Amino acid sequence: MTDWQVDRLAGALGAEVRGVKLAGATEADAQRISALLSEHMVLFFPDQHLSTDEHVALGRYFGELEGHPELKNAYMEHPEIFELAATKGGIADEWHTDLTFLERPALMSILHMVKCPPSGGDTMWTNLCAAYDGLSAPMQELCDGLTALHDEAPHNRPDKTMIHPVVRVHPDTSKKALYVNEHFTRRIVEMNATESDVLLRYLTQWVQNPRFTVRYRWREGTIGMWDNRATQHFVLNDFDSERIIQRVTVMGDQPQGVGAPKWRPWVRPGPLSATSRFDRQLYFHLKSQGRV
Numbered sequence: 529m530t531d532w533q534v535d536r537l538a539g540a541l542g543a544e545v546r547g548v549k550l551a552g553a554t555e556a557d558a559q560r561i562s563a564l565l566s567e568h569m570v571l572f573f574p575d576q577h578l579s580t581d582e583h584v585a586l587g588r589y590f591g592e593l594e595g596h597p598e599l600k601n602a603y604m605e606h607p608e609i610f611e612l613a614a615t616k617g618g619i620a621d622e623w624h625t626d627l628t629f630l631e632r633p634a635l636m637s638i639l640h641m642v643k644c645p646p647s648g649g650d651t652m653w654t655n656l657c658a659a660y661d662g663l664s665a666p667m668q669e670l671c672d673g674l675t676a677l678h679d680e681a682p683h684n685r686p687d688k689t690m691i692h693p694v695v696r697v698h699p700d701t702s703k704k705a706l707y708v709n710e711h712f713t714r715r716i717v718e719m720n721a722t723e724s725d726v727l728l729r730y731l732t733q734w735v736q737n738p739r740f741t742v743r744y745r746w747r748e749g750t751i752g753m754w755d756n757r758a759t760q761h762f763v764l765n766d767f768d769s770e771r772i773i774q775r776v777t778v779m780g781d782q783p784q785g786v787g788a789p790k791w792r793p794w795v796r797p798g799p800l801s802a803t804s805r806f807d808r809q810l811y812f813h814l815k816s817q818g819r820v
């Protein structure tokens with residue numbers, strides 16, 4: 529095993545790793561990367577310049593790969609590679625965890641910065657376990673018992689919905705992570721629409737507190753890997769030249785909460801009214817699951 533140089537980048541999360549060649553990484557390398565990822569949650573490997581074959585081969589060490597469910601790149605030879613070119617309108621400048629509208633959201637994302645502006649277009653990540661730990665005990669106890677509805681509205685599919693626990697227990701570390709995000713999470717299932725709005729706005733802004741975050745300045749050829757079960761990320765939309773990323777996504781497991789939800793889903797009583805529109809999406813999701 530060669531010596532790797534691991535430099536922590538911020539108090540909350542993130543490390544830069546040098547001294548490893550990811551092209552032709554071995555099983556032992558992959559195990560070491562997994563251990564580092566558990567510790568740092570997001571890792572950066574500068575000067576890698578992987579081919580798409582090498583990128584996909586690296587991803588396969590960590591599990592089954594999947595392309596993006598809606599955004600396809602028909603011109604790429606690998607369906608597992610998802611390419612986003614900012615000049616074509618793809619800037620993820622809302623805080624999110626990838627693909628939380630799926631039943632089994634991505635476990636890990638591996639990003640290759642293919643082309644980036646000389647400055648601008650940094651990405652930020654936030655540590656969702658630190659965000660949970662920073663809540664008061666009564667707020668933690670409330671959140672432990674709740675679930676939330678996510679949808680794919682950002683990709684024009686608000687009909688694709690999924691319910692996940694508000695607090696997710698990490699399967700490897702058993703740490704609790706605050707698992708709601710402003711991009712895909714719409715509604716606390718057990719609360720009325722007004723209460724849900726207040727709590728979701730608070731929680732999704734809380735995770736953005738700078739002390740839970742790291743900000744990374746990219747160079748072409750850098751590989752970034754993050755644990756999608758314990759982080760959110762955000763791209764700074766402060767550039768106007770070309771920024772192209774290629775991402776390989778390792779499919780994950782079904783998020784597990786602290787226990788069963790403590791309360792029943794909130795379903796509007798009485799006849800339909802003007803404000804029922806706030807409850808319609810939740811109602812139809814619950815109906816599709818046979819829960820109302």
Ligand SMILES: [Fe+2]
Pocket residue numbers: 620624625626761
């Ligand atoms: Fe993302």
